[in-house]
Amino acid sequence: MCGIVGYIGKKEKKSILLDGLKELEYRGYDSAGIAIIEKDGLKHFKAVGKLKNLRDKTKNYSSSGFGVAIGHTRWATHGKPTELNAHPHLGEYSFVVHNGIIENYQEIKDELEKMGVTFLSQTDTETIVHLFEKNNSDFKNPFNSFKQTVSKLNGAYAILLITEAEPESIFFAKSGSPLLIGFNEEDEIYFASSDTPIIGKATEVYYLEDGEYGYAKKGEVKLFDSSGIEKKILKKPLPTDKKMAQKDGFRFFMEKEIYEQSQVMNDCMIGRVLDDRVEFEELDKSLFENINSIKICACGTSYHSALTGAYLFERLAKIPTQVEIASEFRYKEPLLQRDTLFITISQSGETADTLEALKMANRAGLKTLTICNVDNSSIVRESGSAILTRAGIEKGVASTKAFATQTMVLWLLSLYIAELKGNISKDRLNRELNAVRKVPKVLIVTDRLHDKIHRLSKRYLHGHGFFFIGRDIFFPLALEGALKLKEISYLHAEGYPAGEMKHGPIALADSELFTIALMPKSLHYDKIKSNVEELSARDATILAISPEEFELADDFIRTKYSSHAMLEFFEMMVITQLLALEVSIRLGNDVDMPRNLAKSVTVE
Numbered sequence: 126m127c128g129i130v131g132y133i134g135k136k137e138k139k140s141i142l143l144d145g146l147k148e149l150e151y152r153g154y155d156s157a158g159i160a161i162i163e164k165d166g167l168k169h170f171k172a173v174g175k176l177k178n179l180r181d182k183t184k185n186y187s188s189s190g191f192g193v194a195i196g197h198t199r200w201a202t203h204g205k206p207t208e209l210n211a212h213p214h215l216g217e218y219s220f221v222v223h224n225g226i227i228e229n230y231q232e233i234k235d236e237l238e239k240m241g242v243t244f245l246s247q248t249d250t251e252t253i254v255h256l257f258e259k260n261n262s263d264f265k266n267p268f269n270s271f272k273q274t275v276s277k278l279n280g281a282y283a284i285l286l287i288t289e290a291e292p293e294s295i296f297f298a299k300s301g302s303p304l305l306i307g308f309n310e311e312d313e314i315y316f317a318s319s320d321t322p323i324i325g326k327a328t329e330v331y332y333l334e335d336g337e338y339g340y341a342k343k344g345e346v347k348l349f350d351s352s353g354i355e356k357k358i359l360k361k362p363l364p365t366d367k368k369m370a371q372k373d374g375f376r377f378f379m380e381k382e383i384y385e386q387s388q389v390m391n392d393c394m395i396g397r398v399l400d401d402r403v404e405f406e407e408l409d410k411s412l413f414e415n416i417n418s419i420k421i422c423a424c425g426t427s428y429h430s431a432l433t434g435a436y437l438f439e440r441l442a443k444i445p446t447q448v449e450i451a452s453e454f455r456y457k458e459p460l461l462q463r464d465t466l467f468i469t470i471s472q473s474g475e476t477a478d479t480l481e482a483l484k485m486a487n488r489a490g491l492k493t494l495t496i497c498n499v500d501n502s503s504i505v506r507e508s509g510s511a512i513l514t515r516a517g518i519e520k521g522v523a524s525t526k527a528f529a530t531q532t533m534v535l536w537l538l539s540l541y542i543a544e545l546k547g548n549i550s551k552d553r554l555n556r557e558l559n560a561v562r563k564v565p566k567v568l569i570v571t572d573r574l575h576d577k578i579h580r581l582s583k584r585y586l587h588g589h590g591f592f593f594i595g596r597d598i599f600f601p602l603a604l605e606g607a608l609k610l611k612e613i614s615y616l617h618a619e620g621y622p623a624g625e626m627k628h629g630p631i632a633l634a635d636s637e638l639f640t641i642a643l644m645p646k647s648l649h650y651d652k653i654k655s656n657v658e659e660l661s662a663r664d665a666t667i668l669a670i671s672p673e674e675f676e677l678a679d680d681f682i683r684t685k686y687s688s689h690a691m692l693e694f695f696e697m698m699v700i701t702q703l704l705a706l707e708v709s710i711r712l713g714n715d716v717d718m719p720r721n722l723a724k725s726v727t728v729e
Contacts, residue, residue: 127154127197127198127199127200127212127224127318128146128149128150128154128197128198128224128317128318128319128322129195129196129197129222129224129283129285129304129316129317129318130142130145130146130149130195130196130197130315130316130317130318130322130323131193131194131195131196131222131285131295131297131314131315131316131317132145132193132194132195132313132314132315132316133192133193133194133293133294133295133313133314133315133341133342133343134191134192134311134312134313134314134343135190135191135192135313136313137187137188137189138161138163138188138192138194139159139161139183139186139187139188139194141194141326142159142161142194142195142196143159143176143179143180143183143196144322145196145315145317145322145323146159146176146179146196146197146198146322147176148321148322148324148371149198149317149318149319149321149322150176150198150518154198154199154200155173155174155199155200155201155206155500156171156172156173156174156198156199156201156206156207156208156210156211156212157171157172157176157178157179157196157197157198157199157211158170158171158172158179158196158197158199158211158212158213158222159179159183159194159195159196159197159213160194160195160196160213160215160220160222160287161188161192161193161194162192162193162194162287162288162289162292163188163189163190163191163192163193164190164191164192166289167218167220167287167289168186168188169213169215169220170182170183170186171208171211171212171213172208172211173206173207173208173211174206176198191293191343192292192293193287193292193293193294193295194287195213195220195221195222195285195286195287195295195316196213196222197211197212197213197222197223199211199212200392200515200517201500201513204246204247204248205247206500209245209246209247210246210247210248212250214246214248214250214251214253214254215245215254216254216255216257216258216288217258218258218288218289218290219254219257219258219286219287219288219289219290220254220286220287220288221250221253221254221257221284221285221286221287222250222284222285223249223250223253223282223283223284223285224282224283224302224303224304224318225280225281225282225283225300225301225302226249226280226281226282226391226392226395227249227250227252227253227278227279227280227282228279228280229277229278229279229280230249230252230280233252233256233277233278234251234252237252237255237256237259240259242255242259249280253274253278253284253286254286256274256277257270257271257274257286257288258270258288260273260274261288261290267288267290267291267294267296268291268294268296268340271286271296271298271338271340272338272349272353275298275338278300280300280301281300281301281302281391282298282299282300282301282302283298283299283300283302283303283304283318283333284296284297284298284299285297285316293342293343294340294341294342295314295316295340295341295342296338296339296340297316297333297338297339297340297341298337298338298339299333299334299335299336299337299338300335300336301335302318303318303319303332303333304316304317304318304332304333305317305318305319305320305323305330305331305332305333306330306331306333306341306346306358307323307326307327307329307330307363308327308328308329308330308331308346308360309326309327309328309329310328312343312344313326313327314341314344314346315327316341319371319373320363320364320371320373321371323363324363324364327363328362328363329360329361329362329363330360330361330362330363331346331348331358331359331360331361332361333348334350335351336350336351337349337350337351337356346358376710376716377521377706377710377716377717378519378520378521378717379520379521379523379525379613379706379716379717380706380716382519382520382521382525382526383525383526383570383699383702383703383706384570385517385526386525386526386529386568386699387565387566387568387569387570388565389515389516389517389526389529389530390529390530390533390564390565390568391565392515392516392517393514393515393516393530393533393534394533394537394561394562394564394565395515397537398537398558398561398562401551401554401555401558402541402544402554402558403537403538403540403541403544403558404541405512405537405538405541407510407511407512407513408494408510408512408541409510410545412466412492412494412509412510413466413542413545413546415463415464416444416464416465416466416492417444417445417464417465418444418445418446418447418462418464418465418466419435419438419444419445419446419447419465419466419468420446420447420448420449420461420465420466420467420468420486421434421435421446421447421448421449421468421469421470422448422449422450422451422454422467422468422469422470422479422482422483422486423448423450423451423469423470423471423476423479424450424451424452424471424476424478424479425524425608426472426524426527426528426531426605426608427470427471427472427476427479427527427528427531428448428450428451428470429528429601429602429604429605429608430470430528430531430532430535430601430605431448431468431470431535432448432600432601432604433532433535433598433601433602433694434446434448434468434532434535434536434538434539435447435448436597436598436601437535437536437539437598438535438538438539438542440539441539441540441543441548441549441553441557442539442540442542442543442546442548442549443543443546443548444542444546444548449482451469451476451478451479451481451482452478454478454482454485455478455481455482455485459485461485461486461489461491462491463489463490463491465491466491466492466493466494467483467486467491467492467493467494468493468494468495468496469482469483469493469494469495469496469504469508470495470496470497470531471495471496471497471502471504472497472498472499472516472519472524472527472531473497473498473499473502474495474497474498474499474502474503474504474505475499475502475503475504476504479504480503480504480507483495483504483507483508484507487507487509492509492510493507493508493509493510494508494509494510494511494512495507495508495510495511495512496511496512496514496531496534496535496538497511497512497513497514498513498514498515498516498517498519498527498530499513500513512534512538514527514530514531514533514534515530516529516530520717521716521717522612522717522718522719522722523609523612523613523705523716523719523722525609525702528605528698529568529695529698532694532695533561533564536557536561536691537561540554540557540558540561556689560688560689560691560692561691563686563689563692564691564692564695567685567686567692567695567696567699568695568696568699570699570703574682574699574700574703575703577682578682578700578703578704578707579707581668581680581682581704581707582704582707582708582710582711583711584666584680585639585668585704585708586708586711586712587637588616588637588638588639588666589617589633589637589638590616590617590618590619590633590638590639591607591610591616591617591618591619591638591639591640591641592607592618592619592620592621592626592630592633592638592639592640592641592660592665593606593607593610593618593619593620593621593640593641593643593701594620594621594622594623594626594640594641594642594643594653594656594657594660595620595622595623595642595643595645595653596622596623596624596648596649596652596653596656597648597649597690598648598690598691598694599643599645599648599653599693599694599697600620600621600622600623601620602643602694602697602698602701603620603621603622603641603643604620605620605698605701606618606620606641606643606698606701606702606704606705607619607620608620609701609702609705610701610704610705610708610709612705612719612722613705613706613709613714613716613719614705614708614709614712614714615712615714615719615720616708623642623652623653623656623657624652624656626656626659626660627656627659631659631660631663634660634663634664634665635663635664635665636664636665636666637666638665638666639665639666639668640657640660640665640666640667640668641668641670641701641704642657642660642667642668642669642670642671642675642678643670643671643697643701644657644669644670644671644673644675645671645672645687645690645693645694645697646671646672646673646687646693647687647688647689647690647693648690648693650671650673654675657669657675657677657678658677661677661678666679667679667680668680668681668682668704669681669682670682670684670697670700670701671683671684672684672685672686672687672693673687682700684696684697684700
């Protein structure tokens with residue numbers, strides 16, 4: 126997602142910023158910008174698209190002498206990817222860069238606009254710089270003005286601000302979004318949202334904690350806690366391995382991406398989950414006019430999120446929904462009717478089979494919508510409308526956070542359509558929205574959970590296969606859990622509807638068959654309990670995942686959430702991802718680059 130860099134010193138600042146932002150490209154972005162203050166005043170440059178565009182814009186500019194500088198790569202949340210919406214954001218004499226979300230930005234913006242402040246962008250970030258300058262006109266003290274500004278912000282943020290009112294300082298603040306400060310023996314000071322931009326430049330680092338803020342100038346940093354008490358900066362040696370730094374200390378990118386799901390889910394929901402409704406500013410409501418059914422087309426993990434979405438569309442929006450595997454859809458001579466909304470789902474936006482299915486739908490005159498993680502990809506360009514999942518770059522070949530955000534978008538879209546068509550009561554909608562808001566918390570991985578799965582995994586390295594079983598929306602999750610395991614461990618695994626066991630597969634049951642039973646309390650618990658009991662009676666080894674202990678289980682992982690099926694879904698999703706990860710690591714496999722697989726399947 127978004128990335129931040131900052132620098133105080135004498136070296137050429139443009140290169141430091143651009144090189145630092147280059148190291149953050151793996152996080153994903155759609156625009157970039159830099160701002161510099163030195164002896165000849167404040168300069169800034171912005172560009173949409175890749176960093177090459179920003180390098181081209183700045184090729185005739187270079188800085189010299191002491192100065193301060195900030196840079197940013199942006200993944201669009203509030204407002205589309207445009208130069209006006211790109212960071213840094215400008216006041217009359219100050220610039221700010223920001224990662225995160227200012228939840229009360231609209232309230233602040235309305236107040237400032239009443240005072241005559243003109244806003245140029247659609248972003249929440251721009252409110253920060255205007256609020257700072259308004260405060261500074263009152264206090265005539267830049268640091269006190271910044272402190273007062275930060276105290277008014279609700280939400281998650283990492284902020285760097287520079288101003289001509291104090292041209293040799295960078296003001297900083299952190300709450301819920303990562304930010305660090307780098308130091309070296311030359312009295313230079315660096316800022317970044319992760320280690321990689323400053324490796325080789327700084328030798329020591331301080332990782333800011335939530336609520337901390339302060340200012341930095343030549344050779345000096347002042348740090349304060351949320352109570353305004355000055356703190357001592359406890360520096361740590363900076364890692365020297367850039368690849369490891371990109372992993373933020375995790376063993377594999379897949380592991381890091383499992384842990385990131387809580388944060389990227391917040392990013393996915395920003396601007397879409399409002400107090401009393403779901404909103405998609407990228408969609409025109411006319412897209413759903415005269416639509417009486419939905420057809421979803423996808424492959425692999427995206428197909429599993431599509432299956433989950435089909436349950437939600439029919440249950441919440443009351444609209445008939447059919448799911449197709451894209452590689453089969455192209456050859457079945459499908460019947461395509463104009464009153465069908467054709468939805469494609471792809472992490473990369475380059476999936477060949479899905480792209481060809483989309484072209485067929487377009488030729489047949491259907492309205493088309495894609496759910497994707499990559500803006501300006503082939504499928505996004507081909508589709509009539511698009512919703513971006515905002516999952517950031519996913520380096521692990523086995524998808525985790527892409528699946529999570531696709532499923533969330535489908536849930537939100539089902540609620541959006543349900544309200545649009547008048548098929549959901551206010552009470553039901555509010556219950557669903559309350560559950561939606563809890564999902565980022567559900568996705569937090571605790572040490573206790575991960576340690577337990579690590580210990581359990583040693584029992585699941587041998588045998589003749591795995592059954593992942595579930596009912597309703599937990600059937601697609603069983604398919605996805607089995608896919609994750611087979612992709613990275615190379616062990617045979619299958620996902621089944623739990624009720625199908627006695628229709629054939631139960632013939633395989635014995636002590637060397639491992640059954641991963643998804644047993645939610647909120648949905649068909651007694652039914653799936655009966656199915657698992659049938660497997661247990663045939664001596665299958667059972668790992669039960671449930672909020673309610675199952676006495677016949679050989680192993681048991683207790684879940685916390687049981688008030689809503691989707692909360693149980695996301696909690697169990699994380700558990701199955703971690704199980705696949707730990708089994709694969711114990712087997713000595715390369716988790717991020719499993720054999721025979723590619724991240725984006727661009728050929729048939």
